[in-house]
Amino acid sequence: MALDLYIMENGQPKEWIYSIDSNKWVLFSEAFELFRSRSGLVIDQYSDIKFSSGLENLISAVKSIVPKHGKSNTIFLKFIAVLESAESKGKPLIFVGD
Secondary structure (H helix, E strand, C coil), X not given: CEEEEEEEECCEEEEEEEEEEHHHHHHHHHHHHHHHHHHCCCCCCCCCEEECCXXXXXXXXXXXXXXXXXXXXXXXXXXXXXXXXXXXXXXXXXXXXX
């Protein structure tokens, strides 16, 4: 299982920027559930979801769970950096599930 994150162009994945394997999925699932409860949008391992903007809610959800994960913080901080970079550059993203 993998969930890959790409820069999107013309509605299609173009440039791979991050991958969430099954181990990371376990760590990120709490943030994705929090994001779902705030936005109504679902990020799961099997579906694709596109973001043309509005990553702030997802970034906030991930940041909110970082303190709970001690040694795993670097995984979260890397993911946050990828999301913040795309958001600041106005790059649309697509999560591509298996």
